[in-house]
């Protein structure tokens with residue numbers, strides 16, 4: 631569904647992204663994890679068509695991305711600046727659909743998306759009447775209501791407390807599986823990247839380049855306590871942490887060796 635090839639981005643003389651290539655298949659949830667300031671958001675913005683890469687290509691369904699594609703939605707970290715305070719929750723969710731659907735259909739789509747994120751009762755409220763976690767759920771509902779082919783998320787749970795973060799992670803996994811959505815999510819949280827995803831793309835420090843592309847072979851049914859306690863989760867988390875600490879090209883080879891050693895030990 632998504633193919634990124636040899637993507638480079640420079641801000642003036644500063645190189646933010648260097649020669650990044652990867653693909654995402656339909657129905658996958660892929661996390662991009664990298665050190666603070668390495669260029670994660672820049673990479674995501676290039677994929678979203680929000681900024682034009684200095685070189686390289688981004689293709690969605692085989693078509694080059696040159697502006698924000700119609701069937702792509704983005705959820706940002708800062709929910710407080712993403713929602714219109716003067717519009718009701720339902721109207722916020724409907725807003726991106728206003729040029730595409732009639733009023734009745736828009737409202738039905740918005741209510742369905744709000745139900746999916748557990749906010750069916752909050753449709754008539756205003757964003758400022760909701761908690762931070764609820765506001766971020768509204769942002770997710772707004773993205774889902776568009777039924778995007780690809781959902782991009784930039785640190786979507788970084789501004790909420792730990793308990794709410796766990797709830798939102800489970801909500802995302804449930805909705806993603808129910809709707810068969812394709813998701814590319816940026817995070818700096820190693821545990822979150824492993825817990826959420828089918829694959830983790832590990833980035834180097836600035837300029838961002840791909841250090842490893844790790845499959846996450848955890849069972850599809852995940853639980854915040856038992857999954858995080860499992861030996862496989864702990865091993866995967868350790869591998870990602872090692873890659874982030876020593877982002878030399880040989881680190882990926884090291885991980886292949888660690889994986890082999892772990893498997894032969896079990």
Ligand SMILES: Nc1ncnc2c1ncn2[C@@H]1O[C@H](COP(=O)(O)OP(=O)(O)OP(=O)(O)O)[C@@H](O)[C@H]1O
Nearest residue numbers: 641646664665666667668669670671672673818836
């Ligand atoms: N519009 C811009 N103009 C100039 N430099 C920029 C711009 N946006 C980002 N940068 C620089 O590019 C580099 C990568 O920034 P980016 O925001 O992509 O990193 P990040 O990994 O998402 O950071 P964080 O983990 O802090 O969210 C940084 O050095 C940043 O200062």
